[in-house]
Amino acid sequence: MVMFTNSCNAKSPEKQATAATSEKVEAYYFHFTSRCVTCKAVEAEAQKDIQALYGNKVIFKSINLDDPSSQQIAEKLQVPGQALLIVKGNKIINLTNEGFLYARKDPTKFKSVIKETVDSLLK
Template structure:
């Protein structure tokens, strides 16, 4: 009989505790980011194509979006993955190798393949891809 009372008590208390353990939801409004951050991740050892992807991406952003670049609403950052200081941003963006990313808030567009495919062989195509992706993020 004593074990029955304990089981009954537990059966009544557990649901109450599990509901109250969730805590209160706080209505947090996070303002959407209006800033577009372009990141080019690389290593110490770089080939001609790697350097060209970085240079073309940076130049294209400067030509396509001069006002936004000047105002800081679009930024470009080259990050060396061999530097210990790059670990936090690489983990945050889930990057482990050479990558070209456009980031706006939680949205992330990876244009690495396009960069390596077109930066040297068809720079106009690469510029058009950057324009299309950035224009889409500015809306």
């Protein structure tokens, strides 16, 4: 139960710019093994929306922070806990708060936030 509390209450980093993996637009959903309904909804909605809007133009990656193999990418992107990040080059946009606000209660709004964010990086 403690991991559940930590994963759902993990503080997300502010919107920031850091060295990322490539010049392609990529979406990363960092999570823990134990997740609440909203945590799962953020991943499901983000993945569905990105696929529907962009197909293979934007890559979606779900990364379990409890898996030791995820440590390198989490450190590179400075992820302290659960997070939804949209990344292009050295630009990182954190949509974690928006995900928790809209994924379950207003998925249409969440999709528009994702679209606006990704479109700005595809220019």
